[in-house]
Amino acid sequence: MPLLTNLPTDLLRTFIAVVELGGHSKAGALLGRSQPAISLQIRRLEDLVRTPLLAHEGRTILPTPAGEALLSYAREMVRINDEAVRYFHRSxxxxxxxxxxxxxxxxxxxxxxxxxxxxxxxxxxxxxxxxxxxxxxxxxxxxxxxxxxxxxxxxxxxxxxxxxxxQPVWAASETLAIDPARPAPLGAHLEGCDYRARMIDALDAAGRRWRIVYTGPGISGLQNAVLNGLCVTALTHATYLPGMRLLTEDEGFPRLEPxxxxxxxxxxxxxxxxxxxxxxxxxxxxxxxxxxxxxxx
Structure with a gap:
């Protein structure tokens, strides 16, 4: 059975620091190493994975596609390493x-x-x-x-x-009767909210008219507006409350994009x-x- 390659966490930690801090010098200052030492660690890591991990665009250092792939693994491996150390050190x-x-x-x-x-x-x-x-x-x-x-x-x-x-869901009060001949009364967070955009895109694509009747930054205000029958909205499962019901495609509310x-x-x-x-x-x-x-x- 061939020997597996081990990726040392110190090399992964250095790689993360270079990418997230934007350079070898900043990573070295944080980790207490010289710039040549940081460069050497990156080369050692590249030798282990057998592919370049960093690329230069002008003065900017960016991960290569292989570097992007390794970055996700590296963050998780270093996080688990640090979690184990904290457990035994009990700091x-x-x-x-x-x-x-x-x-x-x-x-x-x-x-x-x-x-x-x-x-x-x-x-x-x-x-x-x-x-x-x-x-x-x-x-x-x-x-x-x-x-x-x-x-x-x-x-x-x-x-x-x-x-x-x-997966967002359409929510309305259990007592709210939806009139398909009238524009759907929407409650939403402020402009720029992803849920707001999901609702509008879905209704536009289905050819369903709509109008914004409630806007606010907080989730509790939006929940209350729905429970009081003022509007319908898109919620997460975590913010869907008793007293609400799910709206379906049969009622003119198409499935929302995740x-x-x-x-x-x-x-x-x-x-x-x-x-x-x-x-x-x-x-x-x-x-x-x-x-x-x-x-x-």
Whole structure:
């Protein structure tokens, strides 16, 4: 039986740092190594996988297609390594973590993973920022957030750790009678929301008239508007409440396109508290809602 190649985590950690920090010098400053030492580690990793991992576009360093593929594995391997080390070292998890969530996932995660995390790690202070996904991505890029959950415009995006599909559903009050001759009364988040775009695209494609009758940034206001019979909307399974009913294609509400959701963070900049939270979020993804299906990154 041929010997399997082992990919050392120190080489993978260096590779992640070079990609996420944008260069050998910045990675070396973070990891406490010289630029030549960083370059040597990258070459060793390329020798092990037998393919170039980085390419230069002007002054910018980008992963090759093979590098993009390895990056997903590398993040997970280093995360699991660090999780194992924390388990045996039993170090105190403390500090401030800045988390970015869309409003619907804020509900799901706040009710489950985040509250459990705080209970087990009282030395950690969480700062939670709810916003549109495009804003969350920008805040992560500029180091104003540490970890985000956000929708994905592309299957490959920087700082991606985990990806899954969420199937939105049409929701209305159990008592709301839908008149097919009148425009569908829609409730939605603000312009730029992916769920809002999914609803409008689906109705336009089906030739169904619609009008926006409720707009607001918060999920609770939207849920109440639906329960009170003011509007219909698209929700995740985690935010679908008792007193609501699912709308079907027979009622003129076509199936909505699924959303690709991702968990994003910059591993080199994440504290032990952040790495622990990421592990907890990864473990809790399947429990957020029955509409979730994990997909390869």
């Amino acid at each position: 105190e998890v403390a500090g401030v973590l800045r988390i970015g969530l869309p409003t619907d996932y804020a509900v799901a995660f706040l009710q489950n993973t985040l509250t459990t995390f705080l209970h087990h790690h009282p030395g950690v202070d969480l700062e939670i920022h709810c916003d549109l996904s495009r804003e969350l991505h920008q805040l992560l890029r500029t180091d104003k957030l540490d970890v985000i959950v956000a929708t994905m415009e592309q299957t490959r995006m920087p700082y991606l750790s985990r990806a899954w599909l969420e 959303l690709r959701i991702g968990l994003f963070y910059k591993h080199p900049r994440l504290s032990p508290a952040g790495l622990q939270l990421v592990s907890d979020l990864v473990a809790g993804i399947e429990g957020v809602g029955s509409g979730i299906r994990t997909v390869p990154t």
